[in-house]
Amino acid sequence: MTLSKNIQFIAPDMNGAGLRIALVYSRFNTPVCEGLRDAALDELNKLGVKESDLLVTSVPGALEIPLVLQTLAKSRRFDALIGLGAVIRGETYHFELVSNESGAGVTQVTLDHGVPIANAILTTETDEQAEVRVDEKGRDAAKVAVEMANLQKVLKA
Template identity: 35%
Template sequence: MATHLKNLSDFSHTIVPSGKPFRFGIVVASWNVAVTGKLYQGAYDSLLKHEVEEDNIISVDVAGSYELISGADLLLSNKNIDAVICLGCVIQGETRHFDFICDAVANGIAQVSIKHTKPVIFGVLTTDNQEQALDRAGGKHGNKGDEAAITAIKMAHLHLSLKD
């Protein structure tokens, strides 16, 4: 089905386990706050819905999507956290800055996950315009923050199940 016809945050086809035994970090970029605030709310509400205790959610704000990398690294270095959710929004402009930031953020988040051997979830929108971003931040295509939270819960369970 084409994206324009679909709510991407529909989890009716899958079982989402309880998040109760885990601690999660949420790192959210302040840049494009009209979008990232909605992503954050979606992630936070989804964690609560899946039985994560409020005290087991540590939230930090960073300036922009590029800073999600160091925010996630600092959380995992200084807190006992099972998974980190990175939330940001980069909107295409008239220069190549978009390409460099998107590439650096994706690679940086992956490297933090590898460094700490813990799930670090990429909840960063990379859109052509503000409308597309809002459509994916609680609009007609669902909420990427919600999707990132579900991914974090599932990955925390996977990580725990694979420990010796």
């Protein structure tokens, strides 16, 4: 089916000018997480988000990300949030716990507070897999945050 002129269509808006965005990243697996952070910040800059409209903070690990996102969402100061982390499989069940609970926590905050959250908490089998994904996933998170913030503004208008 093609879109006719009678169908209301909202096109993606990737203009970050005027958007307020907060970014929370994990310090666990530091090189990967700092790479995600740097890629996201570079992409936000390219999308027009001013540094003065950004807040960046870190937490010990992926399980702590949802709580800080929740606090930021409750503040109503931000148009979108970004969660960045890396959970790399080890030899114990801990990988599944951290992966599942951090993901569920981020989703719950989004739904409870209506604030878009770009979830870029990587879950990989190896360090190498995480390192390969750093730049792309960090940039993707920035794009998702901007697009979803703009979409929410249109839908709420």
